Amino acid sequence: MSSDELKQRIILIIGAIPPGSVSTYGTIAKMAGIPTHARFVGSVLRNLPTGSRIPWHRVINGRGEISFPYGSEKWQTQKDILESEGVLLMGDKVRLKQYLWQP
């Protein structure tokens, strides 16, 4: 299985996350059939074209945090989009119990 195929599968899975929900890198990796590739999921998102319509903002880390330096511009952007979809943060964290997407 080529990494390009994995990349496609990962993108499809992320695209299936409904608005108002979030998922984690690790969970997505598992769904793609590669449980140990959480980091790979991250690198896929990192290399997305700027104008891509992939809902990258619905992906956070397993601790419910946005994986960007706290207060950075990217952090702020992701937080704003999430809140506009109804995903509220408690301080700097998202309540996974409440918003995590688990089909």
Added chain:
DNA sequence: CAAATGACGTAGC
């Protein structure tokens, strides 16, 4: 080709 890197995760203390 060895070593470092990174939008991560888990275990242990």
Added chain:
DNA sequence: TGCTACGCCATTT
């Protein structure tokens, strides 16, 4: 609850 170590693995140096 927080911090440190380690594991992980495709990519990049």
